[in-house]
Structure formats: structure tokens, C-alpha cells
Amino acid sequence: MAVSLPLFESIAPTGTREPLAPGAWLLRGFALDAAAGLLAEIERIASSSPFRNLVTPGGKTMSVAMTNCGAVGWFSDRRGYRYTEIDPETGRPWPAMPGSFMKHAHDAASAAGFENYAPDVCLINRYEPGTRLTLHRDHDERDRRAPIVSVSLGLPATFLFGGLARKDAPRRVPLVHGDVVVWGGPSRMRYHGVLPVKAGEHPLAGARRYNLTFRVAR
Numbered sequence: 039m040a041v042s043l044p045l046f047e048s049i050a051p052t053g054t055r056e057p058l059a060p061g062a063w064l065l066r067g068f069a070l071d072a073a074a075g076l077l078a079e080i081e082r083i084a085s086s087s088p089f090r091n092l093v094t095p096g097g098k099t100m101s102v103a104m105t106n107c108g109a110v111g112w113f114s115d116r117r118g119y120r121y122t123e124i125d126p127e128t129g130r131p132w133p134a135m136p137g138s139f140m141k142h143a144h145d146a147a148s149a150a151g152f153e154n155y156a157p158d159v160c161l162i163n164r165y166e167p168g169t170r171l172t173l174h175r176d177h178d179e180r181d182r183r184a185p186i187v188s189v190s191l192g193l194p195a196t197f198l199f200g201g202l203a204r205k206d207a208p209r210r211v212p213l214v215h216g217d218v219v220v221w222g223g224p225s226r227m228r229y230h231g232v233l234p235v236k237a238g239e240h241p242l243a244g245a246r247r248y249n250l251t252f253r254v255a256r
């Protein structure tokens with residue numbers, strides 16, 4: 039696969055692999071062919087475990103709506119951030135991870151140099167225009183050797199990719215429908231976030247951005 043080193047942060051052509059940091063890659067358009075199928079699965083998953091706006095331990099309601107599929111799901115309330123086997127809102131197990139999700143995450147990790155990736159959870163974020171995700175690290179997973187695989191669908195967004203310390207100035211990475219970002223190895227614990235999503239209309243997703251983040255949590 040071609041490695042591109044753009045001088046400017048322009049959007050590189052589909053199919054390029056752009057290094058973001060050691061162990062972190064942007065795979066432009068990697069999910070384009072799978073996108074319609076992934077969106078249909080999101081709808082199916084949300085019909086059993088609906089999107090909801092979680093409350094942080096500090097009592098703030100998150101603007102981004104979330105659900106999960108997999109053996110566990112990420113959840114937050116006044117008691118803290120954690121992975122649960124049961125969706126606390128439905129009282130049932132989280133929907134199983136579809137085979138297509140698993141295969142896609144595995145292939146993306148492999149394209150970024152991480153072989154044998156077998157995530158046990160996919161956190162699904164839904165962004166409406168104006169919603170954002172503040173800088174954070176994904177630190178609730180027990181297995182930190184495995185990378186995070188992040189798939190962008192629907193409206194575009196600016197991804198903030200920071201350093202290992204909160205104060206490190208983040209790089210602004212424009213992400214569009216079908217882009218995949220993988221961060222692992224020395225970059226696994228980097229801060230990251232998403233700037234407020236701009237209003238727009240996407241032919242497959244409407245006025246929304248969806249993001250899938252695959253993790254090995256247990």
C-alpha cells in the first residue's frame with residue numbers, strides 16, 4: 039500500500055496510508071466499500087440497545103449519543119466509567135458484534151501493521167451538528183497492547199490527535215466518510231477528540247456523523 043507524506047493537511051486520495059505518529063495511521067477511504075453495510079448494522083444494533091446521552095461521573099450529560107455492540111459495552115454514569123456485560127438501560131446483554139464489523143476492524147488493523155486483531159467491543163458514537171468530544175484518552179480497557187480502530191461515517195469532522203500529555207497541542211486531522219484511523223503501540227494512550235461537527239447532509243447518514251471505535255477491553 040502506498041505511503042504518502044503530504045506537506046499540507048489536505049485530504050489525500052482514497053487508499054493512501056498516512057502516518058500520524060509512531061503506531062498511528064490514517065487509512066483514507068478504507069471503509070468506503072463497507073460503509074452502507076456498516077450503517078445498516080448500526081441501525082439494527084440501535085434498535086435493541088438505543089443511542090443514549092451518557093452522564094459523566096462529574097454529572098455532565100455528553101452531547102454525543104452512544105451505544106455499543108460486543109461482549110461488553112462502555113458505559114458512564116455518576117458511579118464512573120466502565121465496561122459492562124449488560125446494557126444498564128435495557129437490562130439485556132449488548133447486541134453481539136456483527137461478523138462484518140469484526141472483519142473490517144481486523145483488516146484495518148492489519149493494514150496499519152497490527153496483526154490478529156480481535157476486538158471484543160465496538161463503541162458507536164452518533165454526532166449531530168454542534169456536538170463534540172473533548173480531549174480524552176481511552177483508558178478503561180485492560181488490554182493496552184491492542185490498538186484502537188476508529189471508523190468515520192456520514193458527515194465530516196475534525197479529529198484532534200494529541201500527544202501523551204494533555205497539554206501537548208493536538209494535530210487537526212480532517213476526517214470524511216469512509217476514513218479509518220488506527221492508533222496503537224507507542225500511540226495507544228494519546229489524547230484525542232472531535233471538534234463540533236458542522237451542519238450538513240450526508241447522502242447515506244443524513245445530518246449525522248457516526249464513529250465506530252473498536253477496542254480490546256478485557
Ligand code: SIN
Binds near residue numbers: 232251
Ligand atoms: C472516540 O474517541 O471515542 C471517538 C473518536 C471519533 O469520533 O472520531
Ligand code: FE2
Binds near residue numbers: 251
Ligand atoms: Fe476515544
